[in-house]
Amino acid sequence: MPRYAYRARNARGQSMEGVVEGPNDAAVAEQLAGDGLIPVEIRPAGGGVLSLNAPLRLPARRPSxxxxxxxxxxxxxxxxxxxxxxxxxxxxxxxxxxxxxxxxxxxxxxxxxxxxxxxxxxxxxxxxxxxxxxxxxxxxxxxxxxxxxxxxxxxxxERERQTVNLIRTALRYPAFVVVAIAVAIFILMAYVIPVFAQVFERFDLDLPLATRIIIGVSNVVAAWWWLLLGLVAGAWFGFRHWTGRDDGRLWWDRQRLRFPVIGDIVLRASLSRFARAFAMASRSGVPLLQALNVVSRTADNAFIAGRILGMREGIERGETIARTAAASRVFTPLVVQMITVGEETGQVDDMLDEVAEFYESEVDYDVRRLGETIQPVLVVAVGVIVFILALGVFLPMWDLTQIAGR
The missing domain is CATH 1.20.81.30 (Type II secretion system (T2SS), domain F)
Known part of the structure; x- marks a missing residue:
């Protein structure tokens, strides 16, 4: 029978709360009234609200x-x-x-x-x-x-939360710079470049290729900015929906491992989680095939999880863990070497604990240096964008200066 949480007042007006069972909310209200209580709110014990005199409430906040x-x-x-x-x-x-x-x-x-x-x-x-x-x-x-x-x-x-905070701190300044540059470019394309384009048309100049491209982009942005924003938003939500599916997530998790700098951090973080969980399962005596099945989900990466599950076939044929790990082509040489030593000495769990600690320290160090790595790349990218815009605008201005001199 369903359980309902209620809030009611007794004859003295005191507030009371509790949980009772009943076929529906009306029956629960009758039961409370029979006990001398005035129901104020009745809701399913684990779900939505069936309010009697209470105001409409917003959905509960997801835990942080x-x-x-x-x-x-x-x-x-x-x-x-x-x-x-x-x-x-x-x-x-x-x-x-x-x-x-x-x-x-x-x-x-x-x-x-x-x-x-x-x-x-x-x-x-x-x-x-x-x-x-x-x-x-x-x-x-x-x-x-x-x-x-x-x-x-x-x-x-706790470590993941600290890592996320470090990443947010490292990316805060680059993100601010990227947003500021994007806003500046949008203003230039929508309002400033069209003014220059009118001046160039008045003098009928033979414009360079860079200038013609910039003016063409400016015309598109000025006329269809609302459509461009809609396409960007639609592409973002479509991407989120597709990566929520199994095939999309597998593709995206594989691509994440190929990103410069970030991909290496994601790989080592996933391998450290695998090593820690597999060491615990091995130390606890969990059967090897069952351990691989359970531990694969700790990688938090669908591509790596699939490769870990694929190791079961080799182990069922009698191959060693190290050989199947090397054949999966997802484990680093360090992991394979440590597993090999662990199998030879009978201390696989201890070796994997060492791997986990090593990679955790490396990931923590790389995350702290992430901002220092991104900033030079960002400066070069901004410099290239500014150079192209300046070149496209000032070359025709130089021609106008020569015409004025004549």
Whole structure:
């Protein structure tokens, strides 16, 4: 029977809240009235609002990355303290300030009580729990090391949040410069260049190719700027929709690895997550094929995940992990070499932990230097744009100066 959360007032006018079961909201209202309560609001325990006298409310805000990171930290602390997972989730749902997160946690509790595992319950809420979060929890449940898995999730989310903040800080100045240059070019094309074009037409000059191109672009921008903005917005939303599909995401994740500077950072970050998760699964005694299936989703890259899953075929034929990793052509020589040493010494998990720590430190260093790497490229690009505009405008002005001198 559905569960409904209610807010009501008793005979003394005191506010009361709770959760009851009923076939529908009308039956719940009758039940509350029979108990001497005046219902103010009734809503499904995990969904939308069925308001009686309450004003219309906006949808609950999606939890931020900081709130999800804090949730992982709290789950780890509660699990380490020996608190049962259902009781811990109920406590977190009552203490969180985000209504959407609280509702999601209560739904996870309902799924746990109905027999689902924690990873399966979290997987039903992909807008809250990322595939990496779910996969790490699944590894922890499979290996009996849920406490360690939650700690890994917290450390990863905290590191990722710090990395995102570093990237935003590094890109803030270049982004501001790019936006300013784009606005300046738009103003030049829409308002300034047409004035020069009228002057050049009046003197009937033989314009250089660069000037003719600039005037042609200016005419298009001045006449069809609204259509250009619409095309850009449509292309952006179409791209987002396509990359949300499996084939589009696979193509995009593969292209991301080919970007200069950024692609190398994405690759090493994905390999560090794989190494950390695989080491934990190997140390916990998870069967190798099952570990590859679970760990592949921690890469957070569809192309790399597909190559990791492809390793199962070679292992089923009796090949070593190192050989199948080398055949996948996605692992760096360092990873392959460390896996080889680990297989020879029987310490694959320790070797992969070393790989993860090495790549994590490298990614952190490269992200901190990202702004320094982008700024020279940006300066050169801006210089080229300014040179082309200046060349296209001032060459005809030089001809006008010669005509005036005659």
């Amino acid at each position: 990355s900081a709130e999800i990171t804090l949730l992982a930290r709290q789950l780890y602390a509660l699990t380490r303290a020996g608190v049962p997972i259902i009781r811990g989730l109920n406590q977190l749902a009552d203490s969180t300030r985000n209504a959407r997160l609280a509702s999601t946690l209560r739904e996870v509790v309902d799924d746990l009580e109905s027999g689902r595992d924690l990873a399966g319950a979290m997987a039903r809420h992909p807008d809250i729990f990322s595939p990496l979060f779910v996969s790490m929890v699944q590894v922890g449940e499979t290996s009996g090391r849920l406490e360690e898995a939650l700690l890994r999730v917290f450390r990863y989310l």
